[in-house]
Amino acid sequence: MTDQRLTDQQPPHTPRSLIVTFYGAYGRGSAEAPAGPVPIASLIRLLGTVGVDSPSVRSAVSRLKRRGLLVAGRTADGAAGYGLSSAARELLADGDRRIYGRPAARSAQGWLLAVFSVPEQERHKRHLLRSRLSRLGFGTAAPGVWIAPAHVHEETRHTLERLDLDRYVDLFRGCHLGFEPTAASVARWWDLEALATQHRAFLDAHEPVLRRWARRRPVPPEAAYRDYLLALDSWRRLPYADPGLxxxxxxxxxxxxxxxxxxxxxxxxxxxxxxxxxxAAPA
Incomplete structure (x- = not known):
């Protein structure tokens, strides 16, 4: 699940973001049995549980459809609905490893360097490339030289190939040999204070929720759905802003x-x- 923005506080839960989060959590099915279209009436009810009104759901769905992430369809009983496009399924699958179980990076694994050069007549691709590397969690080592923990290599390669940006980039894996201590370099390559602020904002918003649930038995499904969707919507940006240093x-x-x-x-x-x-949500 992707679509991240680096901010210094918990971002607002926008209708579009919540819909993407909903499909990532509950609207995909499995690889063997992909879920079909979600009835628009169900989507409105389910997003209403987290405070999104009907016009906002319809507007956000229209925008996601224009972007090619959602496709209109009919459910088995003929209700109008929206399902994920193949591109959207691929994007969500790419995000799963980071969001749900990224491995902890170790210094011994080294670094991934992305060195790029874009012809002037295609300079619009330069902005797209910088934006995508930033969203993948790369820091800036020098102009045209971006750096990330080595474990993001496969995801980076896959993303650049999918966006047809790979022809502008060379990827290298290696170690930092100085001259300043690597920890000091990391503090230059990434804005660590901004990242720490994002983590603390997530904790301020959702650690009290976890404490409440630790005392609660049984687990009411509607309340669980609401708190989980909001937590996931906040969390899914963080493993990209902070790539697991x-x-x-x-x-x-x-x-x-x-x-x-x-x-x-x-x-x-x-x-x-x-x-x-x-x-259990009615259509």
Whole structure:
């Protein structure tokens, strides 16, 4: 699940973002049995649970359809609905590894360098390339030289090939040999304070939710769905803004690990109960 923006606080839960989050969490089915179109009436009810009104749902769906992420269709009983395009399914699948279980990077794994050159007559591609590398979590080592932990290599290659940007880029894997300490370089390549602020904002918003759920038995499906969708909508941007930098290179008391544990606990506690609410939603 992608579509991230780097901000210094928890971003607002926009209708479009919540719809993408909903499809990523509950609207895909499985690889063997992809889900069909979600009835628009069900989508309106389900998004209403997290505070999105009907006109906003319809407007956001129209925008996502124009972008080629949603496609109109009919359910088995003939109701009008919207399903994911093949491109959208691929984008969501690409995001799963980061959002739900990215591995912790280690310094010994080294770094991935992306060095690019775009002809002047195609300079619009330069902006797209910078934007995409930023969204993948790359930091800027020098003009035209971007850096990320080595574990994002396959995702980077896949993304650049899908967007037909690979012909402008050379990828290298290697180690940082100096001259300043690597931790000091990392602090130049990424805005660590801005990233830490994002993690703390997530914790401020969702750690109290986890504490409430830790005391709550049983798990009411509607409340689980609401809290999980909002947590996922906030969380899914963070593993891109922060690509999983090695802990040994980060400041003391880095909040990223705690934020990841809070999301993982909410996911484990709420996701399946929320699916019960989605499955019971009338068309």
């Amino acid at each position: 090695p802990a040994s290179l980060l400041p003391a008391e880095w909040p990223g690990g705690r934020a990841a544990r809070v999301f993982a606990a909410l996911h484990g506690r709420l996701r399946d109960a929320g699916a019960q609410f989605v499955g």
